[in-house]
Amino acid sequence: xxETLISVVIPAYNYSQxxxxxxxSVLAQLIDGRTELLVIDDGSTDTTPDVIETLLAKxxxxxxxxxxxxxxxSSVRNLGIEETSGRYLVFLDADDEMAPGALAAMxxxxxxxxxxxxxxxxxxxxxxxxKRSLQTVKPLPATARQRVRGYLLxxxxxxxxxACAMHRDVFAPGNYPEHLRNVEDIPVFAQVLARFPCxxxxxxxxxxxxxxxxxxxxxxxxxxxxxxxxxxVFSYARMPEELHDLRQAFxxxxxxxxxxxxxxxxxxxxxxxxxxxxxxxxxxxLTRWSYTRKAARLLFR
Numbered sequence: 001x002x003e004t005l006i007s008v009v010i011p012a013y014n015y016s017q018x019x020x021x022x023x024x025s026v027l028a029q030l031i032d033g034r035t036e037l038l039v040i041d042d043g044s045t046d047t048t049p050d051v052i053e054t055l056l057a058k059x060x061x062x063x064x065x066x067x068x069x070x071x072x073x074s075s076v077r078n079l080g081i082e083e084t085s086g087r088y089l090v091f092l093d094a095d096d097e098m099a100p101g102a103l104a105a106m107x108x109x110x111x112x113x114x115x116x117x118x119x120x121x122x123x124x125x126x127x128x129x130x131k132r133s134l135q136t137v138k139p140l141p142a143t144a145r146q147r148v149r150g151y152l153l154x155x156x157x158x159x160x161x162x163a164c165a166m167h168r169d170v171f172a173p174g175n176y177p178e179h180l181r182n183v184e185d186i187p188v189f190a191q192v193l194a195r196f197p198c199x200x201x202x203x204x205x206x207x208x209x210x211x212x213x214x215x216x217x218x219x220x221x222x223x224x225x226x227x228x229x230x231x232x233v234f235s236y237a238r239m240p241e242e243l244h245d246l247r248q249a250f251x252x253x254x255x256x257x258x259x260x261x262x263x264x265x266x267x268x269x270x271x272x273x274x275x276x277x278x279x280x281x282x283x284x285x286l287t288r289w290s291y292t293r294k295a296a297r298l299l300f301r
Contacts, residue, residue: 006035006106006165007086008098011076013042015094016051018209023055025097025207027062035103037063038084043070074176074184081171088119092162097207099124106165109201117170117196118189121205123163128211135160137200147193148243152186152233152250159189162206170196174238182221183229191238219265227254227277252278256291263294272298 008026012019019039026037039055041048052065068079077091088110092098102121109119120140125133140157141147150157170192176184192198233239234247255278262271275295278285286292 004034004036004084004086005110006088006090006103007080007084008035008037008090008092008103009077009080009084010037010039010092010094011042011073011080012039012044012048012052012094013070013073013076014044014046014048016044016047018095019048019051020055021097022092022094023059023063025099026092026103027059029098029101029103030062031103031107034107036084036086038080039063039065040076040079040083041065041067042072042076043068072178072181072184074178074180077184078175078178081168081175086168088165088167090162090165092206093208095209095211096162097209098162099204099206102203102205105201105203106205109199110165113199115197116199117167118159118192118198119165119201120157120159120198121163121165121201121203123160123206123208124204126207126209132207134204137202140198140200144194144240145243145246147198148190148239149246151193152190152246153253157193159185160206160208161185162208163204166192167196174235177229177232180225180229180232182218182225184225186229187232187235187238190233194238194240194243219261219267222258222261223270226258227251230254248281252282252285255281256285256288259291259295263298268298268301271295 010022023039030037039052041052049067056065066083080091081089106119110116120137122137123135125135141150147157173191173195174187177187230247230251233250234244255274259271259274259278262274275291
């Protein structure tokens with residue numbers, strides 16, 4: 001029997017309008033016996049269950065679907081890990097698309113790079129007005145420290161769900177943290193960059209749609225994750241001890257990220273709080289002018 005190489009998991013929560021587009025984009029390139037698709041409905045309250053039933057009837061036997069009680073994106077992805085058989089997993093959001101030829105490109109890349117445990121690809125950013133911007137992928141730094149620093153601090157390493165494939169071995173240090181409803185992928189990507197061989201595939205693997213109501217713009221969920229997510233990223237199970245000296249710098253980065261989110265969201269009291277936390281952790285925060293200028297404006301509000 002041929003081993004399933006790649007499992008695509010689509011988490012779906014109240015995305016009934018865009019889910020068919022995501023599903024069809026994967027079905028168009030599935031290879032029998034080598035790839036599979038699993039759709040998981042995370043307790044949707046819209047017509048997502050009906051849409052899934054329609055798709056199952058239209059594409060009999062082409063993919064599987066599960067429904068669970070709402071538990072958040074991490075719980076869906078963890079269930080996807082359990083319920084699939086592929087050596088590699090791709091998590092495609094229900095409002096995005098798999099780029100044409102992506103699965104074939106990943107299969108070829110894995111064959112040429114069998115040691116890779118994370119394949120990082122490029123993607124198209126698709127904006128509300130329909131315009132597209134190609135996000136290419138840069139060569140990875142040589143060392144684990146450089147990769148982790150590039151991802152967490154310098155923002156020179158970029159990884160997007162839907163545009164990467166992860167070997168199931170990478171979840172041994174830890175699955176997706178289910179107490180986080182936002183930024184839940186950062187601890188996982190960080191642990192992979194720190195502990196496993198990675199490679200890049202300079203080809204767009206997904207079309208990622210940008211819109212204001214996505215989880216990545218949800219201030220409530222960002223505040224719920226807070227600075228506690230730093231502890232998750234730098235838990236000893238996930239991050240090797242020799243890289244824990246990066247923790248303080250990442251704490252500052254996280255405080256400034258929350259400061260920016262609160263500032264944009266009009267939560268000025270909270271914005272001041274996070275800026276002061278960053279400043280107390282590292283006085284050099286003052287030299288980061290894009291943040292300091294905003295913080296100065298708060299003094300006159």
